[in-house]
Amino acid sequence: MSFDLVFFGGTGDLTWRKLMPALFQAFRHGKLPAGGRILSVARDEQDDAKYRGWLKERFQEVEGPKRPSDEEFARFAEMLHYLRMDLSQPADYGKLKSWLETRNADTAVLYLATSPHLFPQICAQLGAAGLNGPKIRVVLEKPLGHDLASAQEINTVVRASFSETQAFRIDHYLGKPSVQNLMALRFGNALFEPLWRRESIANIQITLAESLGVGTRGDFYNRTGALRDMLQNHALQLLTMVAMEPPPSHDADAIRDEKLKVLRSLNPFTEETVSRDVVRGQYRAGHAAGKPAVGYLQEAKVPEGSTCETFVALRTEVQNWRWAGVPFYLRTGKRLAARDAQIVVNFRPAPHSIFAGVSQPNKLVIKLQPEDGLELHLLAAKGTGQQEALTPVSLDLDFDKAFAENRVGAYERLLLDAIAGRLNLFVRSDEQEQAWRWVEPILHAWAKDTTGPRPYAAGTWGPAAASALVARDGFSWSEEQ
Ligand code: BG6
Numbered sequence: 200m201s202f203d204l205v206f207f208g209g210t211g212d213l214t215w216r217k218l219m220p221a222l223f224q225a226f227r228h229g230k231l232p233a234g235g236r237i238l239s240v241a242r243d244e245q246d247d248a249k250y251r252g253w254l255k256e257r258f259q260e261v262e263g264p265k266r267p268s269d270e271e272f273a274r275f276a277e278m279l280h281y282l283r284m285d286l287s288q289p290a291d292y293g294k295l296k297s298w299l300e301t302r303n304a305d306t307a308v309l310y311l312a313t314s315p316h317l318f319p320q321i322c323a324q325l326g327a328a329g330l331n332g333p334k335i336r337v338v339l340e341k342p343l344g345h346d347l348a349s350a351q352e353i354n355t356v357v358r359a360s361f362s363e364t365q366a367f368r369i370d371h372y373l374g375k376p377s378v379q380n381l382m383a384l385r386f387g388n389a390l391f392e393p394l395w396r397r398e399s400i401a402n403i404q405i406t407l408a409e410s411l412g413v414g415t416r417g418d419f420y421n422r423t424g425a426l427r428d429m430l431q432n433h434a435l436q437l438l439t440m441v442a443m444e445p446p447p448s449h450d451a452d453a454i455r456d457e458k459l460k461v462l463r464s465l466n467p468f469t470e471e472t473v474s475r476d477v478v479r480g481q482y483r484a485g486h487a488a489g490k491p492a493v494g495y496l497q498e499a500k501v502p503e504g505s506t507c508e509t510f511v512a513l514r515t516e517v518q519n520w521r522w523a524g525v526p527f528y529l530r531t532g533k534r535l536a537a538r539d540a541q542i543v544v545n546f547r548p549a550p551h552s553i554f555a556g557v558s559q560p561n562k563l564v565i566k567l568q569p570e571d572g573l574e575l576h577l578l579a580a581k582g583t584g585q586q587e588a589l590t591p592v593s594l595d596l597d598f599d600k601a602f603a604e605n606r607v608g609a610y611e612r613l614l615l616d617a618i619a620g621r622l623n624l625f626v627r628s629d630e631q632e633q634a635w636r637w638v639e640p641i642l643h644a645w646a647k648d649t650t651g652p653r654p655y656a657a658g659t660w661g662p663a664a665a666s667a668l669v670a671r672d673g674f675s676w677s678e679e680q
Contacts, residue, residue: 201234201304202618205295207321208312209239209250209281213340215257218312220265221610223258226275227267230607230615238280238298250281286313286321292328299330308367308617310338318343319356326360338367338617341432342423346642347635354628367617368626372407372433373440374609374616376598377567378624381440381542384565384573391563392445394546395521401560402526402674404543405437408535410487412657413509417500425511426479429531431638435462436626438527441542442517451622455630462633466516473644478653478664480510482534485657492534492657506651509533512665513641514672526672530665534657536678540567543677554580556588564677571606572597 204222206214225231239250255272267275282298284291299307309325311318318339325331337357344350357366372378385391394400407429413420420428439458446453468477483494495501495509510532517527542565552558557578564574573596581590599606607615616624653662660666660678669676 200232200306200619201302202232203236203238203299203304203307204614204618205238205240205299205307205309206312207240207284207286207310207317208314210241210243210253211312213312214239215254216261217610218310218614219254220258220261221608221614223267223271223275224265224608225611225615226278227271228607230611232618234304235278235618236280236302236304237278238282238295240282240284240295242283242285244283245281247280251276251279254279286317286324289324289327292324292330296328296330304334306334306336306618306620308336308338310340310617312340315340315342315344315353318353322356322360331360331365333365335361336365336367336617336620337361338369340369342427343368343631344635345423345427347632347639350632350635354632358628363628364622366625366628367622368628368631369613370432370436370626371609371613372567373436373624373626374611374613375567375571376602376606376609376612377565377571378437378440380571380573380598381565386445397522397525399546400525401545401547402528402669402672403441404528404545404669404677405434405441405530406539406541406543406677407434407437407531408537408539408660409531409533410535410538410658412482412487412492412534413495413498413501415499417498420509421501421505421507424507425509425531425533426638426641430511430513430529431634432626432631434529434531435634435637437542438465438517438529439630441544442522442527444521449623451625452627454623455627459627459630459633460519461517462630462637464517464519464522465637466518467637468640468644470640470644470647473641474648476515476668477511477513477641477644478662478668479508479645480512480532480655480662480665481505481507481652482509482532482657483654485534485655485659487534487658494657495534508645508652510535510652510655510661510665512661512668514668526669526674528669528674528676530661530676532655532661536658536660538569541565541677542567545674554578554587554589556581557591558589559591559680562677562680570597571599 258266344353439461442461443457446457481495512530515527544563546561548560562576566572575594578589579592655662
């Protein structure tokens, strides 16, 4: 299958830091369909050779094992091309069209790796230039809007030029291998399904913790905050994967219909429940990786006195027969104690214990990063006679080891899916809008609440109020168990 892959924003950070290295991995692993061309589009005046040289240098900043050797880069670079475009000029879309028509590939994937404020303009111009035929797919990178109205606006413009099946909205968390394994665990095995419900599960915790601060992205981050940057998309998408009903098939829409139902079943927030069930925080000076770290307000490009949240934890429920009454706790933040992304399913305790020693409920941990695996925590007998007691043990499955040969990174997977036209791991517009609809009352309540975010020291697990949120139900966060 021949394909053309076009990156708008071809000299931007996302392209050289994430997309090109991911494509290169796909190329190295022999997964990229042969006969492909990659076109980077940007405003700078340069030709293919100069762009290839520039990208080769950028690759020096990519993680060691992901860097190409000179010989590998030379082979990869044969696919790379560059086109100068001014995205406001209709004539320049004509140039793109001519380039694509030079060989009329089976599919052309247009990846908008630009600032999102350009999406409406680019989509409208693509439509006007006739670059929206059935062979064309458009990939949209987050953030897709900053609230429901702006997300709807983007979707309206996208819809004016492209059908829903041509629109690939990226949430790179859906490309992570553990998320695929969560689907496999739930719908490829019969073992867990009878337990995957309120009768057996006490609570579910989704943690997306980062140890890094906002780095040089202070200005972007300050307009965004943890709720929009991580919770509205990544954390909620994970929640839908955990809570969805078994879909009737593996089709994109069968899966996305079920995910949408979960989003629609989430307990809606009111001003009162926001103040009770949502905790926002902002890091102060502390430690990161054993070294002193400054507070958020001292980071570059962060305005004085900013009330932007760098941490959010919340409690919600999925209101349906399967999950009624089961708390779902979601939390994410920057400058936390560790880089750790995981979903913890805490089961209910044994109804009656006949053993001495610890009595600890079972839990299943789906680890997304830094490792990628599954842990099932059980109790086992230790000692003999009078000393016999239960002790916690865990069954560990390390996917990195088990599938070392076939590990595919999130962007690599999603780029290959976009080229192949597989929509399963992309977010449909109605899902995305429903997620905004659900978080909006939180944004509104915070805008009115003058107390601002709660401080937490860099290198900790966030404000104490986040622990209290879970303790109120008689539970604790995974790291406190
Ligand atoms: C991005 C956020 O979507 O995800 C970043 O904008 C965040 O702020 C990143 O750092 C985290 O992704 P990952 O895959 O490194 O956990």
